[in-house]
Structure formats: structure tokens, C-alpha cells
Amino acid sequence: MFRGATALNLDAKGRLAVPAKHRDALTGQAGAGLVLTAHPHRCLLLYPQSAWEPIQQKIMSLPSLDKQASLLQRLLVGFAEDMALDGAGRVLVSPVLREFAALEKQVMLVGQGTHFELWSLDGWRAQLDEALSQGAQVLPPEMGDFSL
Amino acid sequence: MFRGATALNLDAKGRLAVPAKHRDALTGQAGAGLVLTAHPHRCLLLYPQSAWEPIQQKIMSLPSLDKQASLLQRLLVGFAEDMALDGAGRVLVSPVLREFAALEKQVMLVGQGTHFELWSLDGWRAQLDEALSQGAQVLPPEMGDFSL
DNA sequence: TAAAAAGTGGGGAATAGTGGGGAATGAAGA
DNA sequence: TCTTCATTCCCCACTATTCCCCACTTTTTA
Numbered sequence: 001m002f003r004g005a006t007a008l009n010l011d012a013k014g015r016l017a018v019p020a021k022h023r024d025a026l027t028g029q030a031g032a033g034l035v036l037t038a039h040p041h042r043c044l045l046l047y048p049q050s051a052w053e054p055i056q057q058k059i060m061s062l063p064s065l066d067k068q069a070s071l072l073q074r075l076l077v078g079f080a081e082d083m084a085l086d087g088a089g090r091v092l093v094s095p096v097l098r099e100f101a102a103l104e105k106q107v108m109l110v111g112q113g114t115h116f117e118l119w120s121l122d123g124w125r126a127q128l129d130e131a132l133s134q135g136a137q138v139l140p141p142e143m144g145d146f147s148l
Numbered sequence: 149m150f151r152g153a154t155a156l157n158l159d160a161k162g163r164l165a166v167p168a169k170h171r172d173a174l175t176g177q178a179g180a181g182l183v184l185t186a187h188p189h190r191c192l193l194l195y196p197q198s199a200w201e202p203i204q205q206k207i208m209s210l211p212s213l214d215k216q217a218s219l220l221q222r223l224l225v226g227f228a229e230d231m232a233l234d235g236a237g238r239v240l241v242s243p244v245l246r247e248f249a250a251l252e253k254q255v256m257l258v259g260q261g262t263h264f265e266l267w268s269l270d271g272w273r274a275q276l277d278e279a280l281s282q283g284a285q286v287l288p289p290e291m292g293d294f295s296l
Numbered sequence: 297t298a299a300a301a302a303g304t305g306g307g308g309a310a311t312a313g314t315g316g317g318g319a320a321t322g323a324a325g326a
Numbered sequence: 327t328c329t330t331c332a333t334t335c336c337c338c339a340c341t342a343t344t345c346c347c348c349a350c351t352t353t354t355t356a
Contacts (some may be wrong), residue, residue: 003183003204003228005244009343013305017342040213057244089341092304094196108244110226112311113208117222128248131219132188140216148203148224157333174353194310235317237331243314301354307347314341315337 002111002117007121008038014098015090016107016118023089026032026116034091036118038100040072042129044093044118049082056080093118098115150174150259155269157253161240162246164266171237175266182239184266186227186248189275192241192266197226197230199262204228241266 005018018026026034026048030065035052039045047055057077062069079100083091093103101120108124119127139146153252154167174182174196180220195203205225210217227248231239241251249268254274258265267275279286287294 003225003230004242005184005226007196007241009243011344015305020341041215041218078178088309092305110222111228112221112225113204113206116224127219132190133224138215139220140210143206143210143220146206148187159334163315169333236319242314298356299356300351301352303352305352306349307354310336310344312341312343315340316339317337319334319336321332321334323332326328 001113002116003106003113005108005110005124008107010093010098010103010107011090014095014103016093016109017088017090020089020107020115022111023085024082025115027085034083034085036083036091036097037077037083037096038074039117039121041146042101043120044097044101044103046091046109047114048114050058052080084096149261150264151261152239153256153258153272156243156255156257158255160249162241163234164241164257165236165238166233167257168237169261170264173231175233182231182233183199184229184231184239184241184245185225186223187265188223190249190271192245192249192251192269193264194239194257194264194266200228201222207278246247 002022002025006059008016008019012018024044028048033049035045035047035049037045037047037052056077059073062111063075064070077099081094081097085091097103101118102123102142103118106121108119108121110119110124150173155168158164160285174194176196176198183193183195183200184196185193185214187193206227207221212218212221212295222234229242229243229245233239245251249266250271251266251268253268256267256269258267258272
């Protein structure tokens with residue numbers, strides 16, 4: 001279960017040191033792999049490989065001649081990259097993924113239960129501004145009576 | 149059932165000593181965990197972990213490609229951090245959570261039944277000012293017949 | 297066509313800052 | 327007066343950041 005937001009820096013090569021407290025949960029036993037891909041909201045998604053595979057299978061089972069389905073396939077699977085933590089707990093974010101999410105030096109790693117989202121700092125702030133500016137309207141209709 | 153408002157100080161590292169009278173109720177038997185997260189009204193929410201989990205499950209069951217749902221997920225789960233009371237009954241409020249709620253040294257811990265809210269002193273005062281300036285209009289329609 | 301230069305990235309280490317853990321102290325309550 | 331508790335501050339370990347060496351690949355130049 002990944003949660004919490006952490007401010008991090010990318011190094012000069014575009015590498016990200018995954019916070020020490022999340023490393024074991026991310027890679028599990030035997031240092032399993034990770035998958036980094038693009039999200040339609042212009043952030044990146046970081047999954048344990050085992051959590052990603054069923055998602056990719058579901059996406060690729062969509063009809064590939066359907067325009068909407070193929071757009072999603074190209075985005076989510078087209079951008080997906082296998083990676084592993086190095087000895088210092090870092091992953092390399094490739095130039096195409098950095099460009100897609102407009103990542104510069106300062107980024108936010110945001111836990112979302114089964115995976116993390118990776119945002120540029122500006123992108124993250126824009127998300128927060130949007131969430132906070134909407135007040136009650138942020139709740140979808142099916143959660144109209146939701147209480148914290 | 150958490151109630152009462154307490155003025156507290158954060159220490160130099162951003163830690164908060166939970167008032168002794170609330171510690172057992174918050175952590176229950178066997179020192180169970182807590183969850184601290186963000187609220188759209190720019191305060192923080194402190195829940196026993198067991199009370200938080202159903203809320204998080206409900207939030208994460210929303211469709212994650214839906215823009216409105218994902219804004220809520222990013223705020224509530226993105227900011228949610230697991231924590232435990234240390235030997236002196238303290239919890240560490242991370243820099244991103246402190247920034248979100250504009251917490252400085254003086255804070256207010258405010259019981260809200262199932263959880264606590266944590267406010268900056270200025271934020272709390274603004275809430276009081278707003279509540280008191282509205283007089284009777286502060287009641288939502290469904291509580292029109294409410295009496296103290 | 298071959299050599300040189302530039303770019304990219306693996307791997308690692310030094311260091312400043314963060315945070316775990318604890319203790320002293322003064323205030324408040326019993 | 328004694329006990330409890332919140333505040334403040336300290337020691338020390340861990341971690342994220344920054345920077346470096348080196349190797350390989352690609353591009354540019356002679």
C-alpha cells in the first residue's frame with residue numbers, strides 16, 4: 001500500500017533516488033522489477049512489475065482498431081519501461097518520459113495505493129490548486145454524502 | 149470519540165506530542181498505527197489507521213482515469229502518511245504536510261469524533277472568525293432544528 | 297574511413313540535512 | 327508537595343543530494 005507525497009530531486013542524468021522507506025515494498029523479495037509509464041494526466045506511473053502486468057494485459061485485450069482503445073494502448077504500453085533500483089536505490093527516468101511529464105529537477109513522488117505517480121513540481125501544484133479551488137465540487141456524484 | 153481543541157507546539161523537526169489523554173484512544177491496543185493526511189480546507193487529518201482504511205478503500209475504488217476522482221485520490225491518499233507514536237508520544241509531521249497546512253510552531257489539534265484535524269493557529273483562527281461571523285447561518289439545511 | 301569528441305549512463309562516495317531517540321526543565325494538576 | 331506532562335534541546339545515525347570516475351555508444355571532424 002503506497003501512500004504519502006515526497007519531494008525529491010532528479011540528478012543530472014535524470015535519476016531519482018526512491019525514498020528508502022518505500023524500496024522494499026516497491027521491489028518486494030529478490031529485488032523484483034518496476035515499470036514506469038505515462039499517465040494521460042501528464043504524470044508518470046511507477047508500478048511494481050507484478051502489479052503492472054495485469055493492467056497491461058487488460059489494456060492490450062482492448063480492440064486495437066478502436067480509436068480510443070488504441071490511443072490508450074499507445075500511451076500506457078507505448079511509454080512503459082522496465083527498470084530496477086540500482087545499488088543506491090535509484091531509477092533512471094528516460095528523456096522521453098521526463099519530457100512527457102515536463103520533469104525538471106524538482107519532482108513529487110505521490111503514493112496512490114498500488115503504485116506511485118511522479119509529477120513535476122509545477123504539475124503537482126497545479127493538481128492541488130485545481131483540487132482545492134473546486135471545494136465540494138471535487139466530489140464525484142456517487143460520493144455526494146462522503147465524509148472524512 | 150475524539151473531541152476538544154488543544155493548543156500545541158511543533159518541535160524544531162516538526163514533531164507533535166499528542167496529548168497524553170488522547171494517546172490510548174488514538175492507538176488502541178498494541179500501539180496501532182495512525183494516518184495523517186491533507187484535507188481540502190488546508191488542514192490535516194489524523195486518523196487511527198483502522199478508521200482510515202475504509203475511507204481510503206472507498207476513495208481508491210473510484211475510476212482513476214476520471215479527472216475529478218483522481219484529484220481527490222491525489223489529495224487524500226497522495227498525502228496520507230503512516231505513522232506511529234514514538235516513546236514520548238510524538239508524531240513527525242513531514243515537510244510536505246506542514247507546507248500544505250501552513251503549519252509553523254503553534255498548531256491546534258481539534259477533535260472531530262472519528263479523527264482529529266490539525267490546523268495552523270492562523271488557519272484555526274480564520275475558521276473561528278468565519279463561523280462566528282455567520283451566526284445562525286452556519287447550520288446546514290438538514291440541521292435546521294438543531295439545538296445545543 | 298578512422299579518430300576524436302560529445303553524450304549518456306553505471307556505479308560509487310562525501311556531506312549536509314533530516315529525523316530517531318532521549319533527557320532536562322518548568323508548568324500545571326492532583 | 328509530588329506527579330504528570332508539554333516544551334525544548336541534544337546526541338547520533340541515516341538518507342537524499344550532489345558530484346565524480348569511468349565506460350560505452352553515437353556523432354562529428356579530419
